[in-house]
Amino acid sequence: MTTVGAPVRRREDYRFLTGQGTYTDDINRPNQLYAYILRSPHAHARIDGIDSAAAAKAPGVVAVFTGKDMAADGVGGLPCGWLVHSKDGSPMKEPPHPPLAIDRVRHVGDPVAVVIGETLAQAREAADLVEIDYGEEPAVVDPAEALKPTAPLVFSDVPGNLCYDWSLGDLAAVDAAFARAARIVKLDLVNNRLVPNAMEPRAAIGEFYRATGEYTLFTTSQNPHVIRLLMGAFVLHIPEAKLRVVAPDVGGGFGSKIYHYAEEAIVTWAAGKLRRPVKWTAERSESFMSDAHGRDHVTHVELALDADAKFLALKVSTIANMGAYLSTFAPCIPTYLYGTLLAGTYPTPAIYVETKAVFTHTVPVDAYRGAGRPEATFLLERIVDLAADELGIDPAELRRRNFIPADAFPYQTPVALQYDSGDYQTTLEMATSAADYAGCEERRRAAMARGKLRGIGIATYIEACGIAPSAVVGSLGARAGLYESAAIRVHPTGSVTVMTGSHSHGQGHETTFSQLVADRLGIPIENVEIVHGDTAKIPYGMGTNGSRSLAVGGTAIVKAMDKVIAKGKKIAAHLLEAAEADIEFADGKFTVAGTDRSKTLGEVALTAYVPHNYPEDLEPGLDETAFYDPKNFTFPSGAYVAEVEIDPETGRLEIVNFTAADDFGNIINPMIVAGQVHGGLAQGIGQAVLEGCVYDKATGQLLTGSYNDYAMPRADDLPSFRLSTHATPCTHNPLGVKGCGEAGAIGAPAALTNAIVDALRPLGVRHVDMPATPEKLWRVIQQHRSPLAAE
């Protein structure tokens, strides 16, 4: 019986529920040392000198290393994996990023030296004895400020702090459309900076084996092979065959554990120098100042409409904060994962977007759940709502009038992407009816009678997932391919080990992939074992990001199973003395078509490994590897409806309803999919009303550096969610799946902000920037002289 489509309980849960997960910090290696990293307390300063003599002599200290030590040993800088070109064809500015700062620190938290001790306490205490002579210099943290001619420079050879000035789309067509528009709607908005905050802090253990010259790095990573490639080839110059990277159980990533971080290189290099394992685990305050942040855009957007309220053209200008250095995938986020999504769910014929990426004295910014797509969705769904307001049209109606019709697929957008499938009318209809959108006016009046402001907001979204077709992304500047790998090892007695290049850090691959394999091979789920996260065990894989695991990694598994079945047919044909073309495989059995003569997968496997009676020209064994490079992105889409009530006296906001209707294509485990949506929604809601990373503009200090200052969503901040799904299968992968990991974080900020603005509309409010905290809402209400408050 197939379990595909069933809410199978997760196979990984038992170990996590009994405290038997193995996260990186749970691992201890014999004779291990501990690293404590000294970080810059300044946003911008020269390093005029480092005196580590006293620290080196402190009890238990084995070594103190600085950036100069690493550079002298030939250690390279942390590489960037994506090259973006400016409008004028010039390549982006790509300044060096040493693992330990050498002569200058560029953000609070920039690593400067590492103290390595017998115990962590000894290393930490000795760190106080390291004397660093800083020459403080002025800093800039705001991306718009960084472009001003008077702004302090992050790199002396990067004028104007401009990393690149990129554009996409047909400006002339957009300008022509604006010239004949019946109405133009404009908005300035900010997409607030976020700190990803996976609950497991990053950690890394480097180990060196003297006998073989091999290194092992245990690390909190979403993609161990990517780390092996980047660190081995570019930073430490260790041949890949001598470097094993293990990402064991990982406690959440959300993008922040994709990148190659300095600490990984530091502990691996130090382990080689000291011939002992070296362990580092971030304290949460270090996570805040060293994990790559997300978002941080300043945007101006204009939408042109014709007299029938059809969208004619969209023009977007964005300044995107890169932080102090280029993180691994940073340059592609506010460009190819952002500008290409600006058609959204609409057939807007002309679109132009330009993005200026700037360096500032802040933590590097890179992909965080959604990565570019939440920013695109937010501006698009805000400007559509604003247009509805200015035209006096219901926001649902304006969207309906403009959607790409369900029969228009494949649909080529003017910003490079071709959507393969979708049905935006249906998901909007599902979400609005489940949320009783029509009944909102009455609820608004009832709330008004209680002195509350009630509002409802819609957002639709489209995302490009299943990242990514290698040739396409290669032409856009990616320095890697983004295929996925899988190996299927059928054991002699018919149980199966699946080695996947995808990495699970909460997504439940051990369950979903097992369902998939059990279904196709017709064997019980218990006979399937999923292996991931260890470069010594799995084929070269790109790991998990961009909602790609099932669409790309799952398809690689299907391809490998196809090979297993194809070889199995040859073996079965021999055993059954039939023609290979007559063998059919179903329900775990190879059968001669039209007969009841068959061999089970187990029998065939045993023959493959004990080939006493075996086809002459066939290799023994039943062990196949496949790589899958997708032909296109996948395009999950959906509609969200949020409903809120605001107390005008206090600014306190209550999310009274949150309804989602998503199209993820086919679904293998609906329970896991729902969980992915819940988590995404929580992060999207967090961005909309709670979370914001704040730097002090004058000093560059990180003001939100702990859970006391950075508002994480807690259980009582969030509502229960109402979910539904509708499937238009992906047309170009065999599973028809699209990916579900990021949707919630993409659609929720706009839905919630639209609801908030709707609630405040009676006061004349036209936009509220995120996060809409009670304090901000209270101020906005005061400024607009609330008639309610005045009563």
Place this chain on the structure above:
Amino acid sequence: MQKTVSLTVNGRPVSATVEGRTLLVQLLREQLGLTGTHVGCDTSQCGACVVHVDGEAVKSCTLLALQAEGRSVLTIEGVATGDTLHPMQEAFRNNHALQCGFCTPGMVMSALDLVKNNPNPTEREVREYLEGNLCRCTGYHTIVLAILEGAAVMRGEAPPANVHGAAAE
């Protein structure tokens, strides 16, 4: 300065030599090898480290190991009976109340404490009680459902209808 601390952990008497500044969570994780209790923050905010001390939920990052002298500590490793999950653990599994699993031990220990003090909590009470436990993966939706189910089973009632209709594999 090193001192010996003796306590009961998951029903087993243990002694260890600790420093005055050693935290209970460090004793558990680093000296006793009980790595199910996690550290997610340095400001006593996240609840990944919750254990029970003499039956009360405590953030083990806020207690010195020496303060546990003579006391009885229950960690996530001691919650199941042999290979059989506790009804609260089972409810977490039924409801997909964990993803990466990092917050999970603290969540389960907090949930047990909640139900001990309030055997029949409302959804609102569960949400408010969880104020001290952060989860970044689940959006809490399924954690709340799991705790309501776990509480019902612990009261001896049939579990409420499972929203996912989760199937045993």
